[in-house]
Structures are given as C-alpha cells and as structure tokens.
Amino acid sequence: MNNPARFRSFVADFTRLSARAGEDETLMLADGSKLLAALISHDDWLPEACAQPHPQYYQQFLLFCDSLERFSVVSFVWGPGQKTPVHDHTVWGMVGMMRGAELCRRFELSAGQPMKAGAPQRLLPGQVDRVSPHIGDIHEVANAYDDRVSLSIHVYGANIGAVKRHVYDPETGMEKPFVSGYSSTVLPNFWDRSAEVRATLEK
Numbered sequence: 001m002n003n004p005a006r007f008r009s010f011v012a013d014f015t016r017l018s019a020r021a022g023e024d025e026t027l028m029l030a031d032g033s034k035l036l037a038a039l040i041s042h043d044d045w046l047p048e049a050c051a052q053p054h055p056q057y058y059q060q061f062l063l064f065c066d067s068l069e070r071f072s073v074v075s076f077v078w079g080p081g082q083k084t085p086v087h088d089h090t091v092w093g094m095v096g097m098m099r100g101a102e103l104c105r106r107f108e109l110s111a112g113q114p115m116k117a118g119a120p121q122r123l124l125p126g127q128v129d130r131v132s133p134h135i136g137d138i139h140e141v142a143n144a145y146d147d148r149v150s151l152s153i154h155v156y157g158a159n160i161g162a163v164k165r166h167v168y169d170p171e172t173g174m175e176k177p178f179v180s181g182y183s184s185t186v187l188p189n190f191w192d193r194s195a196e197v198r199a200t201l202e203k
C-alpha cells in the first residue's frame with residue numbers, strides 16, 4: 001500500500017453518494033460502479049495483508065464498513081481454482097476486478113426444479129459486475145485461473161458479512177441459510193496521515 005489516499009477518497013465519495021442516492025438503487029449502482037471502476041483502475045492502494053490467499057478457502061477481508069452500515073467494502077482473494085457456492089446477497093452489490101480474472105455464472109430459481117444457469121461470464125481487470133434482488137441476485141463466482149491468485153474489490157449495500165442470505169443447490173433449487181462473515185478480525189488502517197502532517201511542522 002503506497003497510496004492509501006486513493007482508498008480514503010473512494011470512501012468519502014461513496015459516503016457522499018450514499019447520502020445523495022438514499023434508497024435509489026439504480027443511481028447507487030450506476031454512480032457507485034463508476035467510483036469502483038476508478039478505484040480498481042489503480043493497483044497501488046491495497047495493503048498486502050488484505051491480498052493474501054488461503055490454501056483452502058477464498059478470503060474476504062473487510063476494508064471498510066460505513067458507520068450506518070449503508071455499505072461495506074471487501075477484498076476477495078481467490079486462490080487457484082477456488083469458487084463460491086451458488087449464493088445470493090439480498091442487497092445490491094458491485095464486483096470490481098483488480099488482479100487476474102473471475103468466472104461469474106448467474107442462476108435463476110424455478111420452484112421445485114433444477115436452477116437455470118446462465119453462460120459463464122469472464123470478468124477482467126477494470127471491469128465491474130453488479131448484482132441485486134432487482135437485477136439478478138443469485139450467482140456463483142470462481143477464480144478463472146487454476147494456477148494463480150485473482151483478486152476483486154466488492155462493495156455491498158449493507159455490512160455484508162453479517163447479512164442473512166442463502167446458498168443454493170443448483171440441482172434442486174433448495175436453499176440453506178448463509179452468513180458469510182469475514183476472514184480477519186482486524187481492519188487495515190488507511191487513516192494514519194500523521195507522517196504527512198508531521199512533514200508540515202515547522203522545525
């Protein structure tokens with residue numbers, strides 16, 4: 001992390017957007033995607049600790065949670081071949097690709113039947129995908145690579161690790177309750193600006 005100011009600006013802009021957009025999800029997704037696309041177009045701000053893969057599980061590092069829990073920002077780190085179950089979010093979400101690539105596949109529920117699966121979509125660095133109960137909320141996400149780590153930055157319309165949501169069996173459409181949690185109990189410190197302030201002190 002050599003440019004924490006980039007993430008601080010993103011959080012400030014997103015906070016202003018949350019106040020402006022309120023419950024207007026269309027505006028939130030449209031303008032929020034632009035902010036996220038700008039953030040992930042530079043790979044110079046994410047702390048190394050929040051970019052570490054796990055040999056077994058994909059990682060979800062909370063980077064920031066709005067004090068009113070209107071939005072949260074999470075780095076997802078995909079080890080080689082790792083993937084999610086089929087799941088929903090219940091709130092709006094944006095997925096911004098920063099390193100490597102993901103394969104996203106959308107699913108539709110049809111009562112008592114196998115789920116309808118869409119074609120896998122490849123998400124490349126700089127691209128932003130969107131989900132929500134209104135535009136399609138059920139998907140499966142996988143690292144597109146079997147031999148390298150991929151990393152994406154996600155923004156959700158809630159404290160996503162603590163949201164009651166669901167995983168699905170695509171063969172039957174059966175759902176199970178799911179609360180994702182986070183992979184770390186600590187947050188990175190993007191807000192230590194003491195060095196730059198000290199540099200302005202008169203000697």
Ligand SMILES: [Fe+2]
Pocket residue numbers: 087088089139141
């Ligand atoms: Fe997801």
